Amino acid sequence: MNTRFASVRNGLTLIVGLLLLWQLLYLWTGDVALASPLQTFRYTARLFAEDAFDLQVYETLRAFAIAYALSVVIGLAVGFWLGFDRLSGDALEPMIVSVYAVPKLTLYPILLLAFGLSLSAKVAFGVIHGVIPIILFTLSAVHNTKPILIKTGRVMKLTRWQMVRWILFPAAIPEIFTGLRVGFALTLIGSLLAEMFASQRGLGYLLMNGIGLHNVELIMSVTLIIVVFAAAVSVILLHIDHRLHRRS
């Protein structure tokens, strides 16, 4: 209970500190460069009242949701496969890890050429980002499962599918969930980046459009929405993550 209180207090202190920093920066640079926190909140509220804006948010969320669903399905399937098949796992894991360090944004033109300037290109780009952590965490979760559990399964002559369903999955849930959490964040980053580079719709497009219009309030409001959404979801997922890990 005490630690929970401390973490809530730390979080609140941090938010107040960041807002204070923002206000001070605003006072220092003035109206031309920055919008104050209050102005930005007002503008954000006004944005949400517009139907056109809600449509853009819906567009981004839709691409993100499809991409995340695909990332989870593909990531879990590939992760379990590589976890089972030791040879494939050992051979492919370092390759997947090194993909993580590549500036994947440069791969986006290839997707655009393959899929056209469409929802599918955006989704595919989100999946490229999101699937990697899910694969890696699932793989290591399978590897870290206690051997006795797997032996018990063998003794009971479980099929591979039953083994996943009744032994590996329940045992590996905490670590897999960590993968899903990181995958969530990366999928969001992927779909937003895709919109920022080339798209006619969505929050990423609005951001880039704001540069041309030199609309500081718009840019700051959209950035704020993205940051608050990402941070809020991440806090919730982290909370669940910690609880799962503590239980096991």
Place this chain on the structure above:
Amino acid sequence: MTRVGWYRTLVIGGIIALLEVLCLQGVIDKITMPAPHLIVRDLWRMLVSGRMNAAIAKTLSNTLLALVLSLGVGIVAAALLHRARALRDTLDPLFATYYAVPVFAFYPFFIVVFGLGDLPQVLIAFMLGVVAVIVNTLNGLDRVPSVLNKTARILRMSAADTAMHMTLPYAGPYILTGIKLAVAYAFIGVIGSEFIMSRGGIGYEISFAYANFDNATMYPLILLILLASVAVNGVLTVWEQRLLARRGMR
């Protein structure tokens, strides 16, 4: 070669061969992707002709600047935070959620504030890398056994000597993990922001080539970036493994 090595070579070779066949057969048309051997040939010609040297130099210098900044600021900040318990606790939620927030979303904002120069790109790359350095350095400093600090005190070492001969060497492998991430993030930050919107650099050249349907420039550049980042990451990973092995941690 080991079985794993064969497997890996087979997978990479298989993918390249498949692409080659698909391209030559016309299943993947020329507008989508040139055949792999053509990409390699174009890359070679491009590097020999030197027409991308200015862009490469710009990207590399910005990456290096961002890397030096994130390492310098990150390690110093971590050393200070290690002492300031309350501040560290307050910043902890920030570090925990930091990488869930798309840092690139700040890029348009930086462009509007600082103009379309190198600064926004370096700043994005710095922001991406610095927290990884701080978190990993803190992790390393946390693990320094108190016996080392006591020994330093008995030997009456100055704070600087303690840092240089005790703490930093001990935390070395952890800091190296941070450095490895910072290198990757510096690359991703600079090239990514060049790619989204900028006036020069490899990322810019790729997006320019894309806009002009110039596949003979775009694909070789993408290949160059892939090779460069995989190579750098590979070297750092091997180094990290060696350091860890020397500690008996792997």
